[in-house]
Amino acid sequence: MSAYRRILLKLSGEALMGDDAYGINRATIVRMVREVAEVTQLGCEVAVVIGGGNIFRGVAGGSVGMDRATADYMGMLATVMNSLALSDAMRQEGLTARVMSAIGIEQVVEPYVRPKALQYLEEGKVVIFAAGTGNPFFTTDTAAALRGAEIGAEVVLKATKVDGVYSADPQKDPSAQRYVRISFDEAISRNLAVMDATAFALCRDQKLPIKVFSIFKSGALRRAVQGEDEGTLVHV
Numbered sequence: 001m002s003a004y005r006r007i008l009l010k011l012s013g014e015a016l017m018g019d020d021a022y023g024i025n026r027a028t029i030v031r032m033v034r035e036v037a038e039v040t041q042l043g044c045e046v047a048v049v050i051g052g053g054n055i056f057r058g059v060a061g062g063s064v065g066m067d068r069a070t071a072d073y074m075g076m077l078a079t080v081m082n083s084l085a086l087s088d089a090m091r092q093e094g095l096t097a098r099v100m101s102a103i104g105i106e107q108v109v110e111p112y113v114r115p116k117a118l119q120y121l122e123e124g125k126v127v128i129f130a131a132g133t134g135n136p137f138f139t140t141d142t143a144a145a146l147r148g149a150e151i152g153a154e155v156v157l158k159a160t161k162v163d164g165v166y167s168a169d170p171q172k173d174p175s176a177q178r179y180v181r182i183s184f185d186e187a188i189s190r191n192l193a194v195m196d197a198t199a200f201a202l203c204r205d206q207k208l209p210i211k212v213f214s215i216f217k218s219g220a221l222r223r224a225v226q227g228e229d230e231g232t233l234v235h236v
Contacts, residue, residue, distance in 0.1 A: 001042060004044055004155055005045060005154060006044070006046075006047070008153040008156045009046060010050075010156060011050045012051045012053060013079070014053045014054050016029055016082060016085075024085050029086065035222065037090075037094070038219075038221070038222050039225050042222070044225055045122070047117070048083075048128045049140055049147055051075075052078025053078075055082065068136065069136035073103075076131040077131070079130050079132060080105065080109060080131055086128055090126055097127070097128055098117075099128045099130050100112040100129055100130065102130070102131040103134050112129060117150075141158075141195045141199035142202065144156055144195075145200075145202040145206075149202065153208065156208060157211050157224055158210055159214070159221070160213070161214065164178040164212055164214075165194055165231075167179070180229060181233045181234075181235060182233075182234055184200070184203070187200075194210060203234075211231050
């Protein structure tokens with residue numbers, strides 16, 4: 001049984017690389033999609049925001065010295081590519097997904113329209129939000145916070161490489177402790193990097209909790225959705 005009716009899942013583009021240097025690792029994306037399918041079977045409505053770092057990393061060298069807005073638009077297009085790959089992998093696993101883009105490329109994916117996104121979610125479809133917010137200078141973390149607030153998600157699930165928020169870097173400090181729950185104010189006072197500042201402030205202002213968990217841990221998404229002790233819950 002899901003503890004949440006509707007969630008916004010934030011995936012980094014890097015999560016799709018698996019052990020590869022860049023790009024999309026087929027086995028990794030299939031495993032992630034199966035975890036999402038498991039969650040939908042619990043009756044939870046799922047929306048996804050995905051980054052583009054796995055693709056943009058391959059051209060990052062050429063972006064040195066590039067205008068920031070131009071580089072950000074390239075990153076948005078990378079998220080569209082990831083969203084298409086994710087959607088197709090979902091189709092092959094028997095899920096129905098819809099990709100909605102914040103920038104207009106109607107020949108490829110449909111534009112983001114909030115009422116349509118809500119309709120898809122209510123119909124049990126997975127909605128993948130591509131192209132971030134559609135604006136340069138804003139990260140896909142901010143897009144996740146924004147879309148999560150717009151669709152009335154009950155939590156933003158931020159999938160990362162580590163299984164929660166720690167008191168220190170667990171790779172450098174073996175005595176670092178994982179927080180099970182922490183308030184937004186505590187996270188700020190302890191200078192814990194949960195999300196970028198804009199995304200974090202938006203979630204705090206909208207009273208939208210964030211759960212940070214490891215996407216590389218088998219079954220972690222299901223346990224997070226079921227409200228079990230998985231990752232760290234950042235709350236008001």
